[in-house]
Amino acid sequence: MNPVATEDSVLDIPPRSFLRGLRDLLVSAIVVAAIALIVSFVSAASAHAQAPAQGKAQGELRIGYQKSASLFVLQKAQGSLEKRLAPLGFGVKWVEFPAGPQLLEGLNVGAVDVGFVGEAPPIFAQAAGAKFVYFGFDPAAPRAEAILVTKDSPIQSVADLKGKKVALNKGSNVHYLLVKQLEKNGLKLSDIQPVYLAPADGRAAFESKNVDAWVIWDPFQAAAEKATGARVLADGTSGTSGTNGTGGTADVVNNYQYYLGERAFVKNNPKVIDALFADSVAQGIWLKKNLRQAAELIAPLQGLPVDVVELALRRYEFNVKPITPAVAADQQKIADTFYALKLIPKPIKVSDAVVAAQP
Numbered sequence: 001m002n003p004v005a006t007e008d009s010v011l012d013i014p015p016r017s018f019l020r021g022l023r024d025l026l027v028s029a030i031v032v033a034a035i036a037l038i039v040s041f042v043s044a045a046s047a048h049a050q051a052p053a054q055g056k057a058q059g060e061l062r063i064g065y066q067k068s069a070s071l072f073v074l075q076k077a078q079g080s081l082e083k084r085l086a087p088l089g090f091g092v093k094w095v096e097f098p099a100g101p102q103l104l105e106g107l108n109v110g111a112v113d114v115g116f117v118g119e120a121p122p123i124f125a126q127a128a129g130a131k132f133v134y135f136g137f138d139p140a141a142p143r144a145e146a147i148l149v150t151k152d153s154p155i156q157s158v159a160d161l162k163g164k165k166v167a168l169n170k171g172s173n174v175h176y177l178l179v180k181q182l183e184k185n186g187l188k189l190s191d192i193q194p195v196y197l198a199p200a201d202g203r204a205a206f207e208s209k210n211v212d213a214w215v216i217w218d219p220f221q222a223a224a225e226k227a228t229g230a231r232v233l234a235d236g237t238s239g240t241s242g243t244n245g246t247g248g249t250a251d252v253v254n255n256y257q258y259y260l261g262e263r264a265f266v267k268n269n270p271k272v273i274d275a276l277f278a279d280s281v282a283q284g285i286w287l288k289k290n291l292r293q294a295a296e297l298i299a300p301l302q303g304l305p306v307d308v309v310e311l312a313l314r315r316y317e318f319n320v321k322p323i324t325p326a327v328a329a330d331q332q333k334i335a336d337t338f339y340a341l342k343l344i345p346k347p348i349k350v351s352d353a354v355v356a357a358q359p
Contacts, residue, residue, distance in 0.1 A: 058089035064103040064115035081279045114261040118173045123335045127344035135355040136259030139317040142236025145217040151229035158185040164212035170196040174215040218312035284318025
C-alpha cells in the first residue's frame with residue numbers, strides 16, 4: 001500500500017458531485033447567454049420597427065429660402081415647423097440660396113422640395129423648362145417694392161422720368177413694376193434709360209447720383225429710406241404711399257410671393273404641405289402682432305438694423321393660401337409682359353405649373 005499514491009489519486013480525480021456542479025454551471029451559462037442573445041435580437045428588431053412612431057424621421061422636408069424671406073427666417077430661428085412636423089415623422093432641412101433664380105435651379109435639380117420666391121424667378125424658370133409647381137401664395141404686398149428718388153431730387157412724378165436714367169435689377173419683380181407705372185403715366189420703357197444693376201450696385205449708383213431713380217424691393221427699399229432719406233416716387237399702389245408705407249390700393253401691381261415645390265413631393269405629401277401652411281399662418285399672425293419683437297429676432301440673421309426690418313415687415317402680409325385661378329391669371333400677365341419685352345425666349349402657360357386649390 002502506498003498512502004501517498006492513494007492521496008495523490010484523491011487529489012487528481014475530482015469527485016462526482018464537483019463534476020455535476022460544473023456541468024450544471026456550464027449549462028446554465030449557455031442558457032443565459034442564449035436568452036440574452038435572443039432578447040437582444042428581438043429588442044433591436046422591435047426598436048427598428050417602432051422607430052418612426054418614437055420620433056425618428058420617416059422623411060425630410062428640404063426648404064429653399066433666402067435671407068430676405070423674413071417669415072422663413074423667423075420659422076427657422078424659432079424651430080416651429082420642426083415641432084409641427086415631428087408627429088408626421090418628418091424632419092426639416094433649411095437650404096439657403098442667395099437669390100430666387102438659384103433657388104429655382106436647386107428645386108429643378110432636386111436639391112430642395114419646396115421654396116419661397118417672388119413673381120419673376122418662376123416665370124424665367126418655367127420658360128427654361130424647369131420642373132416645379134406653384135402650390136401657395138402670400139397676399140399682395142404692393143408697397144414692398146418702389147421707384148425711389150433721392151430726398152432732394154427735382155423729380156416729382158413718374159412722368160418726370162422721361163429721358164432719365166433708372167436703375168433696376170433686370171427681369172425681377174421691379175422690372176414689371178417699372179413697366180406698369182410707366183404705362184400708367186403715358187410712357188414706355190423706351191422713353192427712359194434703363195440701367196440694369198444688382199441691388200448693391202444699384203444703391204451705390206443711386207447714392208452717388210449716377211442714376212436719377214432706383215426701382216427696388218424690400219428690405220433694400222426700407223434700408224435706402226432709413227439710411228439716405230430716399231423718397232418713394234411710386235410703388236405698386238394707385239398713389240404715392242410715402243415712407244410710412246400707408247395708403248393706396250394694389251391696382252398697378254400686386255407683388256405676390258409664391259410657394260413652389262417639386263410636383264411629386266407636393267402631390268404625395270399633402271399633410272406635410274398642410275403643416276407648412278398652418279405653421280406659416282400661425283407664425284405670420286404672431287409676427288404682425290409683435291412687429292418689433294419679430295424684427296429684433298430677424299434683423300441679426302439678415303444683417304440689417306432692426307428699424308429697417310420692422311419697416312419692411314409692415315409692408316408684407318403673411319397668410320399663405322392655395323393658388324387660385326385669379327392669382328394664376330395675374331402671374332400670366334407678368335409672363336406675357338416679359339415675353340413682349342423679349343426677356344423670356346418663348347411664351348409660357350402659367351397654369352401648366354399650378355396645383356389648383358382644392359374645392
